[in-house]
Amino acid sequence: MLxxxxxxxxxxxxxxxxxxxxxxxxxxxLTMAYGSNLxxxxxxxxxxxxxxxxxxxxxxxxxxxxxxxxxxxxxxxKGSVFCDGVSIWGxxxxxxxxxxxxxxxxxxxxxxxxxxxxxxxxxxxxxQYTDLSPARIRxxxxxKLSLVGLRGFEEYYPAEISGGMKKRAGLARAIxxxxxxxxxxxxxxxxxxxxxxxxxxxxxxxxxxxxxxxxVVTHDLPSIFAIGNNxxxxxxxxxxxIAAGNPKELLERCENVTVRNFLTRxxxxxx
Amino acid sequence: MxxxxxxxxxxxxxxxxxxxxxxxxxxxVSGRWTLDRELPHADQLLTGIEEGPKxxxxxxxxxxxxxxxxxxxxxxxxxxxxxxxxHIAVDRNGLPxxxxxxxxxxxxxxxNKGGKETQQLPLLARVGATAINQWLSFLAVLDFLGEIxxxxxxxxxxxxxxxRLDLWLAIQECGADALPIVSLISVLVGLILAFVGSIQLKxxxxxIYMADLVGIAMxxxxxxxxxxxxxxxxxxxxxxxxxxxxxxxxxIDALQTTGVAPLDFLVLPRIIxxxxxxxxxxxxxxxxxxxxxxxxxxxxxxxxxxxxYNETKNTLTMTNLGIGLFSSLVxxxxxxxxxxxxxxxxxxxxxxxxxATTSAVVTGIVSIIxxxxxxxxxxxxxxx
Numbered sequence: 101m102l103x104x105x106x107x108x109x110x111x112x113x114x115x116x117x118x119x120x121x122x123x124x125x126x127x128x129x130l131t132m133a134y135g136s137n138l139x140x141x142x143x144x145x146x147x148x149x150x151x152x153x154x155x156x157x158x159x160x161x162x163x164x165x166x167x168x169x170x171x172x173x174x175x176x177x178k179g180s181v182f183c184d185g186v187s188i189w190g191x192x193x194x195x196x197x198x199x200x201x202x203x204x205x206x207x208x209x210x211x212x213x214x215x216x217x218x219x220x221x222x223x224x225x226x227x228q229y230t231d232l233s234p235a236r237i238r239x240x241x242x243x244k245l246s247l248v249g250l251r252g253f254e255e256y257y258p259a260e261i262s263g264g265m266k267k268r269a270g271l272a273r274a275i276x277x278x279x280x281x282x283x284x285x286x287x288x289x290x291x292x293x294x295x296x297x298x299x300x301x302x303x304x305x306x307x308x309x310x311x312x313x314x315x316v317v318t319h320d321l322p323s324i325f326a327i328g329n330n331x332x333x334x335x336x337x338x339x340x341x342i343a344a345g346n347p348k349e350l351l352e353r354c355e356n357v358t359v360r361n362f363l364t365r366x367x368x369x370x371x
Numbered sequence: 372m373x374x375x376x377x378x379x380x381x382x383x384x385x386x387x388x389x390x391x392x393x394x395x396x397x398x399x400v401s402g403r404w405t406l407d408r409e410l411p412h413a414d415q416l417l418t419g420i421e422e423g424p425k426x427x428x429x430x431x432x433x434x435x436x437x438x439x440x441x442x443x444x445x446x447x448x449x450x451x452x453x454x455x456x457x458h459i460a461v462d463r464n465g466l467p468x469x470x471x472x473x474x475x476x477x478x479x480x481x482x483n484k485g486g487k488e489t490q491q492l493p494l495l496a497r498v499g500a501t502a503i504n505q506w507l508s509f510l511a512v513l514d515f516l517g518e519i520x521x522x523x524x525x526x527x528x529x530x531x532x533x534x535r536l537d538l539w540l541a542i543q544e545c546g547a548d549a550l551p552i553v554s555l556i557s558v559l560v561g562l563i564l565a566f567v568g569s570i571q572l573k574x575x576x577x578x579i580y581m582a583d584l585v586g587i588a589m590x591x592x593x594x595x596x597x598x599x600x601x602x603x604x605x606x607x608x609x610x611x612x613x614x615x616x617x618x619x620x621x622x623i624d625a626l627q628t629t630g631v632a633p634l635d636f637l638v639l640p641r642i643i644x645x646x647x648x649x650x651x652x653x654x655x656x657x658x659x660x661x662x663x664x665x666x667x668x669x670x671x672x673x674x675x676x677x678x679x680y681n682e683t684k685n686t687l688t689m690t691n692l693g694i695g696l697f698s699s700l701v702x703x704x705x706x707x708x709x710x711x712x713x714x715x716x717x718x719x720x721x722x723x724x725x726x727a728t729t730s731a732v733v734t735g736i737v738s739i740i741x742x743x744x745x746x747x748x749x750x751x752x753x754x755x
Contacts, residue, residue: 214720239445252483259720278440309472
């Protein structure tokens with residue numbers, strides 16, 4: 101069932117030109133809650149194709165919950181999330197599967213399956229969704245791991261590698277199926293500044309070369325300014341979004357005290 | 372996805388090798404190169420390069436590509452790697468921009484050349500390594516036992532730090548919460564013993580002795596063993612999983628750095644709770660087993676409740692009961708010891724928690740059986 105919002109769906113793929121204006125994900129009147137506990141209400145924003153879209157806000161404002169709604173892990177209390185015009189929760193299971201197949205997610209801790217090697221972690225979705233031969237899958241896995249700088253680590257288990265490597269392996273798993281949309285939950289959390297910067301560069305490189313739309317949940321300011329070209333700011337007090345737009349422009353123009361305080365690490369409040 | 376007017380969007384992916392007059396090689400990739408369709412392999416092309424005259428440079432022509440994904444990239448990676456080994460320079464400019472960037476990314480970091488050491492040791496070395504590991508495991512068990520003894524000493528001198536609430540919760544978990552499953556299993560074991568015994572006893576009209584059979588079997592051994600097995604699967608596993616998960620979440624490290632001994636805080640309450648609840652549960656299991664035998668006797672063999680009760684009362688001795696309760700005390704300690712030991716030894720991953728839980732149950736059950744064998748032999752030696 102396709103309901104509500106519709107957009108012109110164009111064929112896309114790696115290396116495709118990025119228009120930057122065509123809505124890829126649309127959030128309409130979204131209200132999120134855990135039972136009677138309201139998290140955020142009346143969220144309305146669009147993520148354009150090719151955007152690096154930042155979901156930002158203070159701790160506990162519901163950033164990760166919003167991400168769970170965008171990837172279909174949690175049902176909205178009210179409102180809808182559309183991906184290429186298809187409502188995630190209005191779609192039947194086949195459509196939902198097809199939508200999720202086009203998405204890759206990097207979780208905060210990497211969320212690698214600990215009983216599998218890195219190669220097996222990356223290969224699982226390929227085995228699940230494609231008819232590729234084992235030899236082809238091995239080649240793709242090796243290539244994906246080389247993209248994130250982990251060539252030669254195929255047979256390692258997650259427990260045998262560092263936190264930063266786990267994150268990169270998680271990214272290799274997220275891009276296994278050449279997704280159109282990549283979601284990142286706190287990608288730089290727990291990484292040293294150099295590794296965080298390298299991961300930011302990798303995210304931009306993947307956006308440019310794969311032509312993917314990127315959605316990042318973070319409150320890491322250097323990352324926000326380095327990679328984001330569009331954003332939404334969630335506020336824990338008013339329980340709704342209080343700003344949206346390019347983070348650098350928000351820093352220059354936004355007059356909301358909470359947003360300014362956040363983007364200046366509290367300097368605006370002291371002045 | 373890039374497209375070209377020269378190629379139909381659904382043309383299959385093709386890979387061709389051209390040799391220019393100056394000896395340079397051109398690899399022409401055309402059509403749609405996506406993983407959802409059959410793609411050409413690089414092998415034939417690489418053989419062509421190898422068998423032909425030596426070239427200094429190889430370039431790509433991707434102008435007739437109508438679509439691509441990782442399917443194209445894995446083929447190109449093979450060609451580029453081959454050229455690197457064959458000292459042939461590669462010009463990637465003829466490829467689409469996205470492909471070039473991804474190739475640069477793939478070769479940006481040199482691979483982990485050593486790879487993972489998966490050297491297969493000779494048989495003798497493996498036997499030796501296994502023996503050493505077993506010995507180290509045995510030492511670890513002794514070490515844990517020693518630490519528990521010291522912690523018990525701290526408990527009796529009032530220096531052990533744990534929350535009384537945790538002890539009561541553990542007692543509830545090991546006691547009252549286990550009653551339903553202990554009831555079910557014990558009644559069924561009593562039923563089974565009575566039925567199996569009745570087959571032989573009926574042949575010479577001695578059905579009344581099924582009360583003796585069920586009573587002695589349950590009170591002396593089966594009540595304690597069955598309760599032990601239930602508690603190993605239920606509570607021993609739970610101890611290992613909970614402590615193991617705390618290990619994964621670094622909660623045990625946090626306890627240590629706070630100055631609280633994890634053994635006092637996590638292990639002692641659990642060992643005390645299960646060790647002292649097991650005899651009570653066993654007593655309850657004995658009663659339930661007797662009830663199972665009674666049901667069979669009354670409903671299937673025309674024996675009255677009073678007859679069954681009197682026969683059971685006459686046959687049971689305090690010695691039987693004492694052996695059963697002593698066994699249960701030992702089992703309680705062994706199960707909680709194995710559960711806590713495996714939890715504390717747990718690694719720092721989800722699969723390690725699973726392994727610890729499995730190991731706790733297996734070790735718990737094996738130790739119950741071994742302990743039963745030892746107690747039986749000792750009782751036999753002393754004529755008890």
